[in-house]
Structures are given as C-alpha cells and as structure tokens.
Amino acid sequence: MNACTEKTIPVKVSTARTIEFAIFRHNPFDEASEPHFETYQLEEADSMTLFIALNEIRAKQAPSLQFDFVCRAGICGSCAMLINGRPGLACRTLISQLPTKVTLMPLPGFELIGDLSVNTGKWMRGMSEHLQTWIHSAEVSNFDAMEEKMAPEQAEQIYELERCIECGCCIAGCGTAQMRPEFVGAVGLNQLARFKIDPRDNRTDAQFYEVIGNEHGVFGCMTMLGCEDFCPKELPLAQQIAYMRRAMAAAGIN
Amino acid sequence: MQTIVTDALIIGGGLAGLRTAIGVKRRGFTPLILSLVPPKRSHSAAAQGGMQASLGNSAKGWGDNEDVHFADTIRGSDWGADQVVARMFVHTAPKAVRELAAWGVPWNRVQKGDHKSVINGEEVTITERDESHGLITARNFGGTAKWRTNYVADGTGHSMLYTMSNQAIAEGIEVHERMEAIALLHDNGRCQGAIVRNLITGELMVYLAKVTCIATGGFGRIYRVSTNAVINQGIGTAIALETGIAKLGNMEAVQFHPTGIFPAGILVTEGCRGDGGLLLDAKEHRFMPDYEPEKRELASRDVVSRWMETHIRNGHGVQSRFGEHLWLDIRLLGKKHINSKLREVKEICQYFLGVDPTESLIPVRPAQHYSMGGIRTDYRGESPTLKGLFAAGEAACWDMHGFNRLGGNSVAETVVAGMIVGEFMADSLTTEATLAISSTAIDSQVNEVRDELASFQRSENNENAWQIIEAMQSVMTDKVGIFRHGEQLAEAVTELQSLYERAGRIKVSDTSRGVNPELCAAYRAKKMLKLSLCVASGALAREESRGAHCREDFPLRNDKDWLKRTLTSWSPEAASPAIDYEPLDVMSMELPPGWRGYGGKERIDHPDTPTRQAEVDGVQAGDADRFAKQQQLMPFTGCLPEPFRGRNARLSEELDA
Numbered sequence: 001m002n003a004c005t006e007k008t009i010p011v012k013v014s015t016a017r018t019i020e021f022a023i024f025r026h027n028p029f030d031e032a033s034e035p036h037f038e039t040y041q042l043e044e045a046d047s048m049t050l051f052i053a054l055n056e057i058r059a060k061q062a063p064s065l066q067f068d069f070v071c072r073a074g075i076c077g078s079c080a081m082l083i084n085g086r087p088g089l090a091c092r093t094l095i096s097q098l099p100t101k102v103t104l105m106p107l108p109g110f111e112l113i114g115d116l117s118v119n120t121g122k123w124m125r126g127m128s129e130h131l132q133t134w135i136h137s138a139e140v141s142n143f144d145a146m147e148e149k150m151a152p153e154q155a156e157q158i159y160e161l162e163r164c165i166e167c168g169c170c171i172a173g174c175g176t177a178q179m180r181p182e183f184v185g186a187v188g189l190n191q192l193a194r195f196k197i198d199p200r201d202n203r204t205d206a207q208f209y210e211v212i213g214n215e216h217g218v219f220g221c222m223t224m225l226g227c228e229d230f231c232p233k234e235l236p237l238a239q240q241i242a243y244m245r246r247a248m249a250a251a252g253i254n
Numbered sequence: 255m256q257t258i259v260t261d262a263l264i265i266g267g268g269l270a271g272l273r274t275a276i277g278v279k280r281r282g283f284t285p286l287i288l289s290l291v292p293p294k295r296s297h298s299a300a301a302q303g304g305m306q307a308s309l310g311n312s313a314k315g316w317g318d319n320e321d322v323h324f325a326d327t328i329r330g331s332d333w334g335a336d337q338v339v340a341r342m343f344v345h346t347a348p349k350a351v352r353e354l355a356a357w358g359v360p361w362n363r364v365q366k367g368d369h370k371s372v373i374n375g376e377e378v379t380i381t382e383r384d385e386s387h388g389l390i391t392a393r394n395f396g397g398t399a400k401w402r403t404n405y406v407a408d409g410t411g412h413s414m415l416y417t418m419s420n421q422a423i424a425e426g427i428e429v430h431e432r433m434e435a436i437a438l439l440h441d442n443g444r445c446q447g448a449i450v451r452n453l454i455t456g457e458l459m460v461y462l463a464k465v466t467c468i469a470t471g472g473f474g475r476i477y478r479v480s481t482n483a484v485i486n487q488g489i490g491t492a493i494a495l496e497t498g499i500a501k502l503g504n505m506e507a508v509q510f511h512p513t514g515i516f517p518a519g520i521l522v523t524e525g526c527r528g529d530g531g532l533l534l535d536a537k538e539h540r541f542m543p544d545y546e547p548e549k550r551e552l553a554s555r556d557v558v559s560r561w562m563e564t565h566i567r568n569g570h571g572v573q574s575r576f577g578e579h580l581w582l583d584i585r586l587l588g589k590k591h592i593n594s595k596l597r598e599v600k601e602i603c604q605y606f607l608g609v610d611p612t613e614s615l616i617p618v619r620p621a622q623h624y625s626m627g628g629i630r631t632d633y634r635g636e637s638p639t640l641k642g643l644f645a646a647g648e649a650a651c652w653d654m655h656g657f658n659r660l661g662g663n664s665v666a667e668t669v670v671a672g673m674i675v676g677e678f679m680a681d682s683l684t685t686e687a688t689l690a691i692s693s694t695a696i697d698s699q700v701n702e703v704r705d706e707l708a709s710f711q712r713s714e715n716n717e718n719a720w721q722i723i724e725a726m727q728s729v730m731t732d733k734v735g736i737f738r739h740g741e742q743l744a745e746a747v748t749e750l751q752s753l754y755e756r757a758g759r760i761k762v763s764d765t766s767r768g769v770n771p772e773l774c775a776a777y778r779a780k781k782m783l784k785l786s787l788c789v790a791s792g793a794l795a796r797e798e799s800r801g802a803h804c805r806e807d808f809p810l811r812n813d814k815d816w817l818k819r820t821l822t823s824w825s826p827e828a829a830s831p832a833i834d835y836e837p838l839d840v841m842s843m844e845l846p847p848g849w850r851g852y853g854g855k856e857r858i859d860h861p862d863t864p865t866r867q868a869e870v871d872g873v874q875a876g877d878a879d880r881f882a883k884q885q886q887l888m889p890f891t892g893c894l895p896e897p898f899r900g901r902n903a904r905l906s907e908e909l910d911a
Contacts, residue, residue: 027767027768028768029454029455029456029767030766030767030768046575047517047518049606059718059720059721063772064766064770064772065771066769066771068291069484070483070485071295071297071300072483072520073602074605075412076296077294078291094608113769114769119454120292121292121295122431124292124294125423128420128423133420134423134424137356140353143349143352144349144903145352147352147356147389148355148356150363151363152364152365152387152391155360155362155406156360156362156407156594159406159413162360162409162412162416165294198358198360200356201358
C-alpha cells in the first residue's frame with residue numbers, strides 16, 4: 001500500500017522519554033549572576049520541537065529563561081544555538097532526534113544578551129554596513145516605466161545565494177571567526193558573492209577587494225568549512241568563498 | 255531616563271515600517287525605527303507565495319490591469335473595503351514591484367516558449383511570448399481573474415525584506431533593535447512618540463517624535479492555532495487602543511488560511527494551490543469542485559477554509575491522534591517544480607512533518623493567518639481621531655481588505671502603504687506636525703507605565719501570565735474561529751472579560767534586571783486580552799456574515815443593515831471596549847455590491863445598490879477609455895501623493911494598442 005493512503009500522519013510514536021536539558025544560564029545585567037548550567041526535566045511529547053520544549057520549561061519551571069524565537073518555522077534565523085555542541089536552528093529540531101540528555105548553549109561569536117539569547121542582529125547590521133550589502137547602481141526614479149529585463153536563470157541564481165537567513169550558524173562553526181572577531185565570515189562573503197553576480201550592482205572587483213581582500217575577508221578563511229556543514233539552508237558556501245577568493249586574488253594581482 | 259528625539263518614530267521594522275522610514279528619509283526628515291527583533295527577522299519574511307501587482311507580463315496575466323486587480327480585491331473583501339484606498343493600492347502596486355526590482359529583489363522572470371503547467375488537475379502547455387522574456391512573471395493565486403502574483407520562488411517575503419532592510423541600511427536609517435513600545439505618548443489629541451522598553455536591559459525610555467507610525471503587523475497570537483510568528487501579539491495595535499483616542503477598525507475580520515500544516519499551524523503557501531496543487535479528503539477525493547465549481551481550490555481564502563471545515567464536519571476528515579485534517583497534494587506538480595519554486599514548503603514538510611511532499615500528501619487544516627482589522631486610518635494612513643499617529647501594513651485598517659484579504663495582497667500592501675504613508679508623514683512634517691508635549695504630561699504617562707509594571711510584583715498577586723495567555727488563545731480558537739455563533743461569542747466575551755480581570759493579578763516572581771520574560775508576558779497578556787475582547791465583541795455585535803466573519807445564526811451578507819465598518823475604542827477608565835460604526839456609501843462605490851463570483855449567492859441588498867448599479871452600467875456602456883470611465887465613477891488620483899500618480903506602462907497595453 002502506498003504510504004500516502006494511510007490515514008494517520010507518519011510521525012514517530014512517542015516513547016514518552018523524559019529528557020534532561022542542561023541549559024546555560026547567565027544574566028549579564030544581574031551582578032550576582034555567574035555563568036552556569038541548570039538542569040530541567042521534561043517529558044517528551046509527539047512532534048515536540050526545541051521551540052515547544054523551551055517554552056514549556058519557561059512557563060512551568062524557569063520563568064526567567066531567555067531565548068529567541070520568531071517564526072518558529074525555520075525561516076527567520078532567530079533561534080540558532082548550540083544543540084549538544086552543534087550550531088543549529090532550535091525551532092525545527094525535533095526532540096525525537098535528540099538523545100535523552102540535551103545540552104543547550106548560546107551561539108558563540110556573538111554578544112550574550114542572556115542565557116540562550118545572543119545579539120546576532122547587531123553583528124549582522126555591522127557586517128552589512130561594512131560590506132555594503134545592497135545594490136550599488138544609478139538611482140532610478142521612474143517606476144511607471146517597464147522594469148529592466150533579466151535572464152530568468154540569472155534571477156534564480158541570485159535567489160539561490162539570497163536564501164541566507166543570517167542565523168549565525170556559519171560564524172559559530174567557523175575557526176577563523178572564533179579567533180578574529182572582525183572576520184566577515186561565510187555569511188558576509190556569500191552576500192557579497194550574491195551582489196557580485198547581480199547585473200544590477202555596478203561595483204567592480206577592485207571595489208570588492210577593498211573590503212574583503214584581506215585577512216578579515218576572503219583571505220582569512222582556513223577552508224575548514226564548518227560554515228557549510230552547519231548552514232541550515234544548505235547554501236553552497238564553500239563554492240562561494242572559493243569563487244570570491246579567485247576573483248579577489250586576481251583583483252589583488254591586477 | 256533616557257529621552258530620544260526624532261522627527262518620525264516608526265514602530266515596527268518589517269516591510270511596512272522600513273518602506274515608510276525610507277520615504278520619510280528621502281524627503282529630508284529623520285526617521286527612527288524601533289523593532290522587537292532585528293528587522294530581517296520580521297514576520298514579513300514569512301510571506302512565501304508572492305505579491306500581487308498587475309504587470310500582466312506573462313501569458314496567463316496578459317490583459318491584466320488596475321481595473322481587474324481592483325475588482326478582484328473588492329470582491330475578495332466582500333465589499334467591506336474602502337474602494338478609494340483599494341484604487342490607490344492597485345495603482346501603486348506595479349510601481350512598488352518595479353522599485354523593489356531596481357533595489358535588488360530577484361523576481362522570477364518570464365521564460366519565452368512552451369512550459370508545462372498544471373491547471374485544474376490537468377497538465378497544460380503555456381506558451382510565453384518572446385517579447386515578455388526576462389520581464390517579471392506571475393503565478394496564480396486564489397480569488398483572482400488573472401495570474402498576478404509576482405514571486406521569488408516561495409521566499410518572496412524573505413527576498414523583499416532583505417532588499418528593503420538593506421536599502422534602509424544603505425540610506426543610513428537608524429534602527430533600535432529589541433525595543434518594545436508599550437505606551438504611546440500623547441497630549442492634546444496629538445501623538446508625540448512612545449514609552450519604550452529595552453528588551454535587553456529592561457530599562458524604560460522615552461522616544462519623542464512629531465509623527466509616529468505603527469507598523470507592527472497583525473495580532474494572530476491571540477489565537478492558539480496561527481501561522482503567525484510568536485512576535486505577532488498585536489502590542490502596537492493595543493497601545494493605540496489604550497490611548498482611548500485612536501480607534502480600531504473591523505477587528506472581527508480575521509482570516510484563516512486554508513493550508514496551515516497540521517497540527518503545528520505553520521504556513522504552506524497558497525502558491526501550492528496556485529501552481530496546481532489540490533485539496534483531498536480521507537478517501538483522497540478532490541472535494542473543492544463539489545462545493546465551488548467555478549473557482550475550486552482557488553476561491554478566496556475565507557471560502558476555501560469554510561468548505562474545508564464543512565467537509566470535515568460532514569465526516570470526510572482524515573483521523574489522526576491530534577484530531578482531524580485534510581490533505582494538500584502537490585505531487586502532481588513534479589519534483590523539478592517543487593525543488594525550485596516550492597522549496598521552503600519542502601523544507602517545512604521535511605523538518606516538521608518528516609514527509610517529502612514530492613512523494614507524500616501534506617496534512618493541512620485552516621489556521622488563523624491575517625488580521626484585516628487594525629488601527630483605523632484615513633486614506634493618508636493617519637488616525638482620524640489621534641493626530642500625528644499613522645499606521646501602515648497589517649497593523650492598520652487602512653482598509654483595502656475589508657472582511658477578507660486576497661492572497662498576495664498583504665506583502666503588496668506593506669510596501670505600497672509604506673510608500674504612500676511615508677509621503678503623507680513627510681507632508682505632515684512639512685506643514686503642521688510639531689513637538690508640543692509638556693514634561694508634566696510625559697512624566698505622568700511614564701509614571702502610569704511604571705505603576706503598571708510594578709503592580710505585577712505585588713505580593714498578593716497569584717495568577718500566571720502564560721496560563722492566562724493560553725486560556726485566552728483557547729477561547730479565541732474555540733469560540734471566535736471560522737464558524738461563529740451568537741451563543742458561543744457571548745460566552746467568549748464573558749470568559750475573556752474574566753481573564754482580563756485575572757490578568758490584573760498576574761504575579762511576576764522574577765525581579766532580576768534585564769529583559770525579564772515573565773514581566774513581558776504579564777504586560778502583553780493584558781494588552782492581548784483587550785484586543786481579544788475587541789475581536790469577540792465586534793463579532794458578537796455584527797449580526798451578518800461577510801467575508802471571513804461567518805455567523806451561523808446570521809448566514810447572509812446583509813448590506814441593508816451592515817454595510818459599515820466597526821470602530822472599537824477603549825477609554826482608559828473602562829473595563830470593556832465601546833463599539834460604534836462608520837457607514838460605507840454605496841452611491842460613491844465604483845463597484846457596487848454584488849455576488850463575489852464564489853461562495854454564497856444569496857444576500858440582503860442595500861436599497862441604494864440598484865440605483866448605483868444603473869449609474870455604473872451607464873458609464874461602463876459609454877465610449878470613453880477605461881481611465882476616463884474610472885475617473886467618472888470614483889476619482890482617486892488626487893488622493894495619491896504626487897510621485898505615484900503616473901500611469902503604469904504595460905507590455906500588453908503597448909502591443910495590443
């Protein structure tokens with residue numbers, strides 16, 4: 001029988017495990033607070049995600065617990081954290097795929113706000129301002145006229161790179177970023193690659209070189225490629241870094 | 255206390271707020287955006303399927319124009335919309351798409367030649383013109399006569415939001431992230447900024463502004479099952495209500511989207527059905543043609559959601575341990591299409607359901623999705639009662655959606671409203687807007703906020719904020735949902751009133767500095783309960799069915815008695831909202847009330863309808879061109895800011911001329 005004709009949702013049957021969560025706790029605004037782990041027990045439920053689990057822990061056991069969720073659907077990039085040591089999106093992590101002991105820590109490489117909440121927004125805005133992640137072109141002011149044409153496949157290629165959700169997993173998984181806070185990371189390099197292939201952006205390679213032709217940019221990458229391993233959107237980050245490095249090496253020589 | 259002064263305070267960093275700020279800035283004023291989250295994480299990012307604008311470039315959109323988009327929008331609204339505002343919207347939407355294209359949105363483009371597509375369950379070939387190649391293409395959405403929804407795969411909102419946010423950064427617009435406006439400052443009937451809580455440090459701050467715009471999105475989280483992001487609690491709408499001066503419009507008009515995945519309620523786009531996906535029941539029978547022979551799966555959302563629930567009530571739902579649901583079938587669209595144009599849908603199915611939609615059916619059931627209601631504004635986006643307070647996007651009842659919004663018209667509204675309202679805010683800054691609030695008024699309003707926050711720490715309090723929010727969400731989903739009945743609505747109002755009283759006794763046990771999530775839940779609970787009471791009371795009072803508001807005890811649309819907009823206010827001393835109404839004038843409508851083209855055909859007509867219809871028919875029968883006819887029926891161009899008045903160029907009109 002075709003699986004589609006079954007009348008129940010094909011989710012795993014709960015074994016009602018009790019999960020032990022060891023959660024990093026620290027409130028930097030409370031002088032008495034020391035970084036530490038606290039443990040919470042929670043009974044697993046069907047289709048339970050870390051979004052559901054953390055909200056339940058907060059509502060019933062730890063009212064001061066801080067974490068960030070917005071879309072809870074894997075598209076906004078708010079909830080990245082270290083889940084048993086690996087960067088990932090908490091909202092779409094199913095408890096059924098985790099062992100009975102789960103350690104949760106805030107994403108490294110970003111300013112801590114409290115507990116599992118980090119300031120990725122500030123970091124990303126800084127990166128955006130530094131790399132100027134917007135279309136540089138002559139100002140168009142008449143939008144009554146027909147739009148400029150673009151090759152259909154070119155638009156699709158741009159979107160391919162634009163799917164980045166600035167979650168910060170690539171920074172958390174990056175050796176260089178941990179050593180060099182100014183490193184723009186895969187998120188920055190990929191975004192510039194996105195603008196480089198966009199025919200609407202008139203920046204030259206020499207201009208890109210000015211911002212990423214150094215150890216804080218594309219030459220800082222040690223090609224350990226944790227970024228690609230942990231990217232929740234499965235972006236081709238290694239390829240984009242290589243593409244930018246070739247272009248920047250050529251621009252540097254010229 | 256820190257006080258920050260700016261020309262224009264924009265509350266909300268999604269598409270509407272960002273575009274409004276850009277407009278203000280380009281006119282030489284200083285905007286400042288407050289955002290709960292980094293702007294790129296706003297709920298605008300969740301719009302998957304696309305943005306309606308009548309470019310008419312693709313074969314199935316050929317012949318589209320503002321008139322067709324306007325008629326679709328008014329029919330979708332079940333004649334609840336403000337027709338002048340809808341006209342302003344459809345006229346500006348093509349400019350908005352083109353502006354975003356210039357700023358970087360990689361809109362999917364027309365590919366010339368033959369394409370396989372699926373329409374009404376059957377494979378068809380669509381041939382695109384050579385001349386259209388490379389122009390922005392469109393897909394089909396519900397309730398539309400033409401394929402009009404421009405898109406970027408199924409990440410349209412994401413691409414639009416990233417582009418808009420980057421543009422705001424490029425223009426040097428300041429965004430204060432993780433800031434929550436928890437009260438509006440006002441004096442002498444004029445809004446003068448907001449009292450704001452820093453969601454990192456927990457400190458209160460004062461932002462003073464000559465004009466303020468609320469662009470905080472919808473309030474879906476007053477429901478238990480909602481596609482909305484967790485930040486969509488309607489706090490921006492609530493603080494406008496709490497002034498006692500600004501009013502909310504049509505709060506009972508709440509949209510339920512047909513395809514929330516079951517049971518999590520996460521959205522899968524209408525594009526699934528627009529691209530040819532089908533709705534199936536437990537026997538895998540395609541049931542929508544049985545109810546809606548004309549539009550089938552692609553009637554408006556209110557209609558499709560009601561038929562789905564009806565079909566489940568009739569015993570055709572799929573049983574599961576979480577309750578009953580139906581199936582969405584997109585397998586027939588093929589792997590290539592799903593892997594490129596519906597990849598977010600595919601990811602959502604994989605991660606949250608553990609299924610591959612190229613091979614399996616998707617369990618779906620309608621879920622709360624959109625708030626047509628919001629802060630009542632005039633066509634300029636300003637509150638008619640609280641001067642200096644503007645609103646844009648889902649937070650506003652600008653009122654282009656009436657009682658039901660069409661898919662693809664909401665991201666379109668965010669940007670279009672941002673363009674228009676930004677200009678009117680700048681006009682206001684140029685002419686009348688001043689900062690004239692006394693420090694006594696500021697102090698007394700800040701003290702009220704401080705007192706309220708402190709009240710949650712009283713030792714005798716004994717209620718839990720999260721439990722109260724959960725109870726509220728259950729009342730709303732169970733009793734103020736898709737099908738409504740007077741008895742249940744009356745129960746809902748009573749229960750919400752009791753929850754509201756209990757919310758005054760919420761206990762916050764955590765007293766440490768910082769954001770204090772328990773305190774956030776406490777003050778938000780009270781505000782959300784006020785909104786819930788507005789929705790439930792408005793729904794109880796409105797004794798008819800219109801758009802998404804469906805009363806089983808009053809099943810007909812009643813234009814004779816109910817062709818009017820609900821206005822809700824809440825005076826600071828009151829324990830419940832006050833409701834009054836604003837009539838819609840049939841005699842000035844370009845499209846007089848009639849049958850929508852889907853859904854029920856019976857209704858109670860307004861006495862003016864035949865007279866106005868005869869007038870409209872007379873004009874339409876004349877020889878004038880479409881612009882002249884439109885101008886004669888309902889002039890609107892003068893309402894638009896000057897930069898947006900030009901006619902939109904269209905390939906179809908150039909070639910067919």
